[in-house]
Every structure is written in structure tokens, then in C-alpha cells.
Amino acid sequence: MARREKLAINRLRESKVLDQQELESFVEKHDFPIMEGTQATFVAWQQADQVFLRHRVVGIPDQLPLRRIEGTDLWYVVLEIPRDSRVEYQLEVRRGDHWERFNDPLNPRTARSPVGDSSVCYGLGYEVPDWARHDPEARPGELVELMIRSQAQRRDNRVTLYLPARFRTTRRYPLLVVHDGGDFLEYASMKTVLDNLIHRLDMAETVVAFTYPGDRLREYPNSGPHARWITKELLGQLEEQFPLIAHPSGRALMGSSFGAIASLTTAVRYPQTYGSLLLQSGSFVFTDIGDLRGEDPAFAPVVKFMNRYRTKPLRMVDRMFQSCGVYEPLIVFNRSMVPVFTETGMTVNYVESRDGHSWESWRDRLRDGLCWIFPGESLYVYE
Template identity: 35%
Template sequence: MTVTGTPVGDVDLAVVTPVGTRRSHPLPLLLAHDGPEYSRRAHLLSVLRGATSDGRVAPTRVVLLEPGPRNERYAANPDWAQALTQHVLPAVRTAYASSGKPALMGASLGALASLQAEWLHPGTFGSLFLQSGSFFRKRVDDEEDFEFWHRVTAFVTNVRRVRRRRTDARVVMTCGTGEGNLANNRQMAQALAGSGHDVSLAEVPGGHDWRSWHSAFDPHLFDSLARETPR
């Protein structure tokens, strides 16, 4: 599908529906930032098929989001959050029946974009699966040369300043013990917990790469999806 007329231009995506189901069958919905990469390099679809066959996850329709101009969209851009929640998601739900609130996942900047989408449009998603999020902070991360550094740090600071729960979404975070984002992920998890959010952080072996993100699916992605309940 291509969703046109969004605040960030056209958004390309692919919808993968379980074998034996039709568009009219209401199924849980999972949207994945960097979807084609998640499928190709982290084997997301095959992992979910296996988990479904084992009865660990309900049959789930997966939306693989093409990143397009990735840094511009994913680096704490409120226009992307609006495009995703107000344009892409309604278009998918018009074309395919769904049950409950959708889940949203992403890695690195995709995790940041996932949190911002629900943060700016609370109540849209039932669960967030955030891997190695780029939750950059001044005096913590050596990323000042990143072109959207100020936009990212401003959003992270805003999240950390909140004292009351902003979303009821279940937030499941994973981060490799050998990567540079571990400190800011720990701090983000602490900040979200301190403001009353339902959050967990799993520190897993590995680094900032697709192999490590794949390895963290079991059990953490499964836990995120299994704990989502229709609302």
C-alpha cells in the first residue's frame, strides 16, 4: 500500500496477513518501523509464524513500514507521529479488519519514533516494543554531530519531565549490554516507571545490530504481544 497526503508525504508499506485469513477477519495488528529490514535481517515474520504455530502468540497481521527518509521521519519528528497515527493507521484499518489496539515496534530511531507516536497521540497503541532506543541525552551520549540531535534531546527531556502517566500502553524495552544506548535506555525506563507507566527493560547480550534484536524477540516481543488485551 501507499498512503498519500500525509504530513511527511507518501508512506509505503506492506501488510502481511496470516495464511488462511482474509481482510475481513479481525486480527491483532502489529506495525513495525523499518519493517522490510525487520523482515529480511531479523526474520520477524518467520519468528512470528513459529510463535503462532506454538500457540505463544495469536495470529497477527503485520504492517511493514518503509522508512523513506529515515532520519528525518524517525528522529523525534511530530509530523511522522501524526502521519502514522492519523493517516497510515486509519488507512490500514479501513483496508483490513483488526481487533483491539494495535502494537507498535521499532529499533534505534524506530524505537524513538514508536514512543513519540504514542506519547503525542496517547491511547492509539496498546503496546510498544522498543529495541535499543536512541533516547539521546546531553552529557550521556556522544552524538552531538547527529543532524537531529536537538530535536531528539528535546523530546527525551520532555518525557523525563512528566510526572504523571501519559499512556496506558504496555512498554517493553530491550537493549544490548554491549552497546552505547544502554545508559540512555536505563534512564528512559526509570523515567517512565517513575511517572507511573507500565514499563520493563530487558538487558540482553549483544550490541546495536539486527542479530541482537532478533535474539530478543523470544521472549520479550512475545510477552509484549501476549499481554496486549482488546479494548
């Protein structure tokens, strides 16, 4: 059996002289976190009383302490990061009574989200998908801004409509309605993904309606006005103004987290209106087989809906793509719902990833979901 080489941080600790020059050389020599096989060494060079690694990997303490190398201001912790993993994190330091949390200054890779950036660790084998990067060969689709009046919600709603590059009024297109559409465009590179997948013929030419919520925590969990807005007003107006396939087989709803709940509850309220659902990291929280004491009050209507649905499951679409990251607490709920959905007769394609509850995680599953919901000619002809 081959002898395992010592980790870089342990070789540094055993150095005879640990002066400023030695530390600077160590930092300059390595990319951080240091990946050695599946061992990830997170390093902080900070004058502090305590340093912690903050993350959202289920099963590991959220506030993970780093150890200081004696006689230095270099702190470290080693974690096992399985192949193909992607982990977002920050550092937290305590100096006396002062606490500060920030991205890793030694790591240039960051992930963006509506609540701010975070550092990101790529495990061995992980790469940003090539279809999520700009391809100069791909003809770009067009984004059209609309304002559509919702009587159900008593307001004007913004909608960004994606028209594929070769859009023609002489043919008909499937329609995908995306909850939190602005965030999918901004943080999950979804226009780039659509351009690339359609260009490669992996995905059918599709019209995509990116929607924007008001108060999503109130509107998304089983809201009658929201479901009416999406189905009776948005869908009706788009099918009247654009050449769309006015049939369930050509309609799909999509969302992540609470957006997945909004998609699911809308489909339940209007069964057989849509042919497909694309649900990512759905907030499918239920208590019929457990107790979630202290849960956020925003989840109360979700829990009520999920408990009721699990008691009497409904087949509201023909096909469902469902994905979740194994590092997020919602993984248990998502796994539990697969047999519930399947037993209704819906065809369910369930995918897991070594990632968390994040926009880049949802981006990385877009090809799996979009090309299964509306496959292009390179895969097979959609019926």
C-alpha cells in the same frame, strides 16, 4: 583447584618449530575465533605491519591491537567473552600507508545489516534461537504490498502487510506497526519469526504493517508529519480495509534505535491511541543529567525531546517492552529510562542481552517482546 589448561594459541607459541606446515595445521584444526571457556582468541594470518580487531563493545577500545607471533605472519588477541554473548567484529590491517578493513577470513559466520556484513563471534552457550529458523511445520503467513498516500508527508508510502496464515475476514486481529519494516524483514528474519511464534501459539494471530522511511534521521525524531502519517493515515486506512481491533488494546508500535524514538514520539503525540510499545535499543539520548559534547547533530531533536519528556513523563500506553544490549553505548540511557517510564504507571518489561546494537540482537529479543505484547494461547489469553 583444577589446573587451567593452556590456551591453544599459547601452546602454538611454545612450539619448537613454527614453520608453514605447523601454522597450516593449527588453522585447519580450529574454528575461529577459538572459544576456550569464556576466553576467545581472535587470529589473523596476514602479512601486515599492524593488525587490529574492530568491534563495538562498550568499555573495550574499538581499535584493539593484535600481537604477532615472532617469526610468523600469525597475529592474535585474547578477549574474555562472557557466556551467551554475541559479538560482531572485523579485522583492520595496515601495510605501510595502506589501511584495509574486512571480515575475518578464518570465520565463516557473518551477520548482515543495511550497511554491510560483519563477522560474528558466538560466546559459550549462545545459539541462534530455534524460533528464528525456518520451520517447515509452520504455515506461512502472506506478505501483501501496499502503496498508501500520505498527505502529511506529501508522498506515497510503501507498506508490506503481514497477514497470518489462517487470516479470516470474519474475525478481528491486533495490529503491530513496525518502523524500518523492510530491515526487520531482511535482517531480523521477522516473517519467519512471526510464522513460527503464531504456529506454536506463543503469539496471537496478528496483522503486522512493515513501514519504510524516507530520511529516517529526519523523520523519526519527534516529527509531526511522521506521527500523523502513522496514526491518522496508515492506522485509519488499515482499520477501514481490514478486520482489526479498533481499540488501543489491539494496537502496538515497534522500532529499534531511531525507530524506537519514532514509536515513542508518535505515542506521545497521540496518547492512549496505542496500547503497547515494543522498543529495542532506543536512541534515548538525553543531557539533562550530563553533557554529550560532539554528539551527532542528528541527535539534537532526540535530546530535546528526551530532556522534555524526562522533565514531565507521560503515560501514553499501558504496556511497554524495552530491550537493549549491554555491549552498546545506549545501555546507560535505556537503563535510566526504565524507572522514568515505570513511574508514569505504564507496565514495563525490560530485558538486557549480551549483545550489541545489531539486527540479529534485535531478532533474538523478538520472542520476548512479541509474545508479551500479543501473547498466544500457549501463554495466556490476551485481554
